[in-house]
Amino acid sequence: MNPTILVILHALSAVALIGALTHQALAVWWSARQPVHFVQRFRAVPPAVYANAIVVLYLITFALGGWLYPDYRLNIRVVLEQMELPMANGSFELKEHFAVMGLSMLPAYWYFWRAPADQSHARTRAFLTALLAFIVWWNFLVGHVLNNIRGFGA
Amino acid sequence: MNSQRNLSAFCVVFGVVFSLAYLLAVWKNYALFTYHPAIGAFAWGAEKAREGGPAMYWYGWIATAGIAGAGAGLIAAILPARYTLRLWSGLAWLAPLCAMVVFGYILRNYFLH
Numbered sequence: 001m002n003p004t005i006l007v008i009l010h011a012l013s014a015v016a017l018i019g020a021l022t023h024q025a026l027a028v029w030w031s032a033r034q035p036v037h038f039v040q041r042f043r044a045v046p047p048a049v050y051a052n053a054i055v056v057l058y059l060i061t062f063a064l065g066g067w068l069y070p071d072y073r074l075n076i077r078v079v080l081e082q083m084e085l086p087m088a089n090g091s092f093e094l095k096e097h098f099a100v101m102g103l104s105m106l107p108a109y110w111y112f113w114r115a116p117a118d119q120s121h122a123r124t125r126a127f128l129t130a131l132l133a134f135i136v137w138w139n140f141l142v143g144h145v146l147n148n149i150r151g152f153g154a
Numbered sequence: 155m156n157s158q159r160n161l162s163a164f165c166v167v168f169g170v171v172f173s174l175a176y177l178l179a180v181w182k183n184y185a186l187f188t189y190h191p192a193i194g195a196f197a198w199g200a201e202k203a204r205e206g207g208p209a210m211y212w213y214g215w216i217a218t219a220g221i222a223g224a225g226a227g228l229i230a231a232i233l234p235a236r237y238t239l240r241l242w243s244g245l246a247w248l249a250p251l252c253a254m255v256v257f258g259y260i261l262r263n264y265f266l267h
Contacts, residue, residue, distance in 0.1 A: 071191075073210055074208070090261050091264075094257060094258065097176075097180065097254070098257070101254050102250075104168070104173040104223065104249075105169050107164070107168050108246035121243050123244065124243040124247065
């Protein structure tokens with residue numbers, strides 16, 4: 001498949017994932033009981049309803065990123081090295097490792113969100129959600145900046 | 155109840171072992187296989203770059219860690235309850251978090267120059 005189409009699909013699934021995870025993380029860490037304005041309504045969602053969608057979206061986004069990776073390795077990374085942009089390269093290295101760390105947490109994340117009323121694992125759920133949200137935000141921003149530096153087809 | 159406990163043990167142990175095995179695989183380059191994207195070829199183990207293109211180990215590292223994580227998780231799931239009952243569920247996020255900090259340290263030179 002054309003890498004440009006793949007990178008667009010990767011970005012679109014990442015946008016959906018970041019929206020769902022941000023809703024969930026804010027609802028867990030900064031919930032709003034009587035929502036009045038937009039930000040409060042954003043935080044007033046029931047967080048458990050996002051869990052399965054987040055697992056599926058994470059897997060789709062990860063798979064699309066893995067599919068794109070050879071193109072990045074052959075056509076983008078070499079150019080970043082020639083442009084002497086070590087921070088951009090290092091950010092991507094972190095992105096690939098952080099993405100795998102998110103993958104490692106996914107079974108536990110799914111399991112502990114199956115019973116959201118179980119308060120004995122509330123803290124585990126909250127930290128899993130926060131770390132996953134951090135990973136997705138980091139990876140999204142790094143991917144976005146790298147695409148701006150050297151987008152596919154450039 | 156037992157199946158719930160088994161599933162919980164699997165998920166937590168999988169997360170811990172997968173993240174630490176991945177860190178070790180990256181650090182020591184224990185890739186189960188290597189992909190050569192320029193020629194579209196796979197090779198067992200960590201193989202050096204072939205002429206004309208780079209070698210990619212990322213998929214191989216994930217495979218190594220996946221096997222270690224799944225194996226350890228399955229063992230934890232079939233162990234008697236007395237071994238896993240007191241397993242702290244917070245390890246599922248603490249181990250990956252620690253691994254991420256180590257990755258930041260390993261890759262620090264990209265950001266310090």
